[in-house]
Amino acid sequence: xxxxxxxxxxxxxxxxxxxxxxxxxxxxxxxxxxxxxxxxxxxxxxxxxxxxxxxxxxxxxxxxxxxxxxxxxxxxxxxxxxxxxxxxxxxxxxxxxxxxxxxxxxxxxxxxxxxxxxxxxxxxxxxxxxxxxxxxxxxxxxxxxxxxxxxxxxxxxxxxxxxxxxxxxxxxxxxxxxxxxxxxxxxxxxxxxxxxxxxxxxxxxxxxxxxxxxxxxxxxxxxxxxxxxxxxxxxxxxxxxxxxxxxxxxxxxxxxxxxxxxxxxxxxxxxxxxxxxxxxxxxxxxxxxxxxxxxxxxxxxxxxxxxxxxxxxxxxxxxxxxxxxxxxxxxxxxxxxxxxxxxxxxxxxxxxxxxxxxxxxxxxxxxxxxxxxxxxxxxxxxxxxxxxxxxxxxxxxxxxxxxxxxxxxxxxxxxxxxxxxxxxxxxxxxxxxxxxxxxxxxxxxxxxxxxxxxxxxxxxxxxxxxxxxxxxxxxxxxxxxxxxxxxxxxxxxxxxxxxxxxxxxxxxxxxxxxxxxxxxxxxxxxxxxxxxxxxxxxxxxxxxxxxxxxxxxxxxxxxxxxxxxxxxxxxxxxxxxxxxxxxxxxxxxxxxxxxxxxxxxxxxxxx
Numbered sequence: 001x002x003x004x005x006x007x008x009x010x011x012x013x014x015x016x017x018x019x020x021x022x023x024x025x026x027x028x029x030x031x032x033x034x035x036x037x038x039x040x041x042x043x044x045x046x047x048x049x050x051x052x053x054x055x056x057x058x059x060x061x062x063x064x065x066x067x068x069x070x071x072x073x074x075x076x077x078x079x080x081x082x083x084x085x086x087x088x089x090x091x092x093x094x095x096x097x098x099x100x101x102x103x104x105x106x107x108x109x110x111x112x113x114x115x116x117x118x119x120x121x122x123x124x125x126x127x128x129x130x131x132x133x134x135x136x137x138x139x140x141x142x143x144x145x146x147x148x149x150x151x152x153x154x155x156x157x158x159x160x161x162x163x164x165x166x167x168x169x170x171x172x173x174x175x176x177x178x179x180x181x182x183x184x185x186x187x188x189x190x191x192x193x194x195x196x197x198x199x200x201x202x203x204x205x206x207x208x209x210x211x212x213x214x215x216x217x218x219x220x221x222x223x224x225x226x227x228x229x230x231x232x233x234x235x236x237x238x239x240x241x242x243x244x245x246x247x248x249x250x251x252x253x254x255x256x257x258x259x260x261x262x263x264x265x266x267x268x269x270x271x272x273x274x275x276x277x278x279x280x281x282x283x284x285x286x287x288x289x290x291x292x293x294x295x296x297x298x299x300x301x302x303x304x305x306x307x308x309x310x311x312x313x314x315x316x317x318x319x320x321x322x323x324x325x326x327x328x329x330x331x332x333x334x335x336x337x338x339x340x341x342x343x344x345x346x347x348x349x350x351x352x353x354x355x356x357x358x359x360x361x362x363x364x365x366x367x368x369x370x371x372x373x374x375x376x377x378x379x380x381x382x383x384x385x386x387x388x389x390x391x392x393x394x395x396x397x398x399x400x401x402x403x404x405x406x407x408x409x410x411x412x413x414x415x416x417x418x419x420x421x422x423x424x425x426x427x428x429x430x431x432x433x434x435x436x437x438x439x440x441x442x443x444x445x446x447x448x449x450x451x452x453x454x455x456x457x458x459x460x461x462x463x464x465x466x467x468x469x470x471x472x473x474x475x476x477x478x479x480x481x482x483x484x485x486x487x488x489x490x491x492x493x494x495x496x497x498x499x500x501x502x503x504x505x506x507x508x509x510x511x512x513x514x515x516x517x518x519x520x521x522x523x524x525x526x527x528x529x530x531x532x533x534x535x536x537x538x539x540x541x542x543x544x545x546x547x548x549x550x551x552x553x554x555x556x557x558x559x560x561x562x563x564x565x566x567x568x569x570x571x572x573x574x575x576x577x578x579x580x581x582x583x584x585x586x587x588x589x590x591x592x593x594x595x596x597x598x599x600x601x602x603x604x605x606x607x
Contacts, residue, residue: 016273023265027258028236032224034182035238039251042176042187043240049087049175050148050244053165054130056081057150061163066093066102067154069161074102087174089145089166093152096125101161120149124162132245135169135195135208144169144207146197169207172198184254186229192218192246196230206230218248226255298323301330305337373544385423393420422483441568443477443591444485446514446523453489454512457497466500466508475514475521479591480568488561488572492525492584495557498548499529499581509579520570520587528579540574561586 060066060081065073078091082104092103098121120133133147145166152161169189176187181200188211189198196206209230218241228234235252242249297316304311311334316327396416399405405413450472461468478485493510500508505528513524532540539545543559565572570588577583 013273016269020262020266020269023269024258024262027262028226028255030261031253031255031258032226032236032238035236035251035253036224036240037238038179038181038185038187038253039238039240039249042179042251043242043249045175045179046172046189046242046249047244053088053148054150056085057130057148057163057165060091061150061152066152066163067160069093069095069101069152071102075104078102078104087168087171089143089168091163091165093161093163094121095161096121096159120147120164121162124149124151125159128159134193135191135197146191169197170203173200173203176200179251181251182253182257184233184256186231186235186252188229188250188252190218190248190250197247202231218242218246221248221250227252295323298327298330301327301334305330305334311338389420389423393417396420422486441479441481444480444482445477446475446485446521446588447472449482449486449489450512450514450523452486453493456490457493461497461510464497464501464508465506466497466510469509469511471511471513471515473515475516477591478521478568478588480588484564485588488564488586489523489525491557491561495584496525496527496529496582500527503530505529516590517587519590521590522585522587524583524585526577526579526583527581529581531576531580531582532574537574541572 060077063073063077064070065077074093078093082088082091090103090105092105093101095101120131123131128151130151131149133149135144135146137144146169148165148167150163151159152163154160172189173187179187181187185200187198187200188196188206190211191197194210196209196211199206211230218239221239221241223239225237225239226234227237229252233252234255236255236258237250237252239251240249241247396413400410400413400417450470454468454470458468489512493512496510497508500510509528511524511526513526515522533547536547541558541562543556545559562572565586565588568588570586572584572586574582574584
């Protein structure tokens with residue numbers, strides 16, 4: 001429905017836009033024609049005035065005093081004529097060399113006209129015809145003027161002087177006061193060089209300025225054009241060329257006049273389009289609402305089926321036959337789905353029970369296979385290592401009995417005996433992992449465990465340029481087997497070192513932290529290695545899973561640690577840290593004993 005509405009409204013909108021544009025173009029043409037007509041009328045007014053000046057000049061050049069270049073007769077004659085000519089600044093007569101012989105205004109006979117005025121004097125003397133000067137400043141009046149020059153002849157028809165009328169270009173616009181002009185219009189008179197000679201608005205400001213848009217020859221200017229004037233206002237200009245000068249008379253009517261004339265038509269068209277759009281939209285809304293009601297009924301029926309309600313929909317009447325047939329088809333589909341859904345539910349329930357039983361059996365088989373493999377491995381390790389360990393312990397005891405042994409050597413022999421005993425404990429712990437049996441727990445201070453691990457790994461960490469940080473405040477003891485917890489902590493530290501070395505860090509960082517948390521004591525080992533990948537997280541504590549290269553790991557370290565911590569009702573896990581690496585931790589319940597036992601021989605007493 002929306003598409004249909006758009007399909008109707010778009011052509012109407014395009015037609016209205018085209019009509020508005022055509023109307024504006026028509027008004028523009030109308031204003032341009034008006035500007036051209038006004039320019040022709042104003043040109044006729046100016047030509048009529050100039051023809052009158054030609055007649056006046058013809059009469060003055062025949063006056064005996066002018067023909068004789070007599071200053072005594074010329075001055076009162078010119079002064080009287082000047083009083084009746086408000087648009088003339090001065091009337092003067094010069095000889096053929098440019099010396100002033102008579103002037104309506106105060107001027108001494110014998111003075112020369114300005115150097116700029118010599119041009120029109122020379123032109124009149126040379127051609128024997130009237131001439132027009134360029135825009136200049138009058139020598140006597142001191143105001144902007146254009147001079148109309150006429151030859152003065154004596155009785156022998158020889159040119160003896162030049163009669164000049166200095167036009168007041170700042171007041172020429174008064175000739176156009178009777179020309180009807182729209183608001184904001186301007187009448188401008190240009191000379192052949194494009195300079196402003198007269199202007200109906202702000203004449204004093206623009207006289208003498210050059211309009212670059214006008215060509216040099218006034219007759220080359222189009223009859224009508226659209227330009228931005230010297231005052232920055234865009235106007236339609238009508239132009240009329242005048243032979244006198246030659247000059248160009250230009251009448252500019254603001255383009256806003258065309259906009260004002262077209263505004264009523266735009267309003268009428270807008271109201272028409274508004275009512276047409278309103279009618280189409282109302283009709284569309286009515287049709288849309290009717291169809292929406294029918295579609296909503298079908299949608300509600302479909303939604304009930306999608307939500308699992310397969311009961312028969314209530315019968316209803318729809319606005320058209322197509323929707324009615326669609327509604328009936330959904331009713332039939334709901335009945336079919338009810339029957340199919342019941343059969344599927346029964347089958348799915350049976351399959352679910354079978355799948356649960358199968359998964360339970362698979363887990364049992366996998367666990368048994370893993371434990372069997374561990375048992376085989378443990379039996380082999382115990383058989384292969386027990387004899388060498390017994391030999392090492394026996395040799396160490398024999399060496400310890402020598403009387404010439406130094407204190408330092410005795411300490412090293414004690415260390416050998418301690419680590420050999422630890423190896424025996426590891427084998428027994430691995431055996432207990434396969435048989436799920438643990439050793440007897442005793443109260444242990446986790447700081448002693450950390451001290452033992454640090455003593456074991458200090459040299460390896462220093463050679464790998466890994467800094468070890470310890471945060472070991474006093475904590476409560478936990479009820480565990482010391483060797484098992486030492487094994488878990490050692491696994492964490494070794495894994496951290498290997499992760500840092502695998503990342504390629506030149507210098508690494510490991511932090512061991514022990515702290516109380518409620519009724520538990522927590523031990524954390526954090527590193528700045530690459531961390532644990534998301535896809536490896538679910539398999540970290542599974543037996544035989546390792547991310548190390550083949551031959552560098554058995555995959556039993558974390559799984560054995562998991563079994564040890566679980567056997568003491570503790571928690572074990574990992575999380576990312578602020579360095580970007582991994583933090584492995586375990587939490588153990590607090591021991592009921594108030595004191596922790598003394599550390600075994602060979603362990604550091606403090607860190």
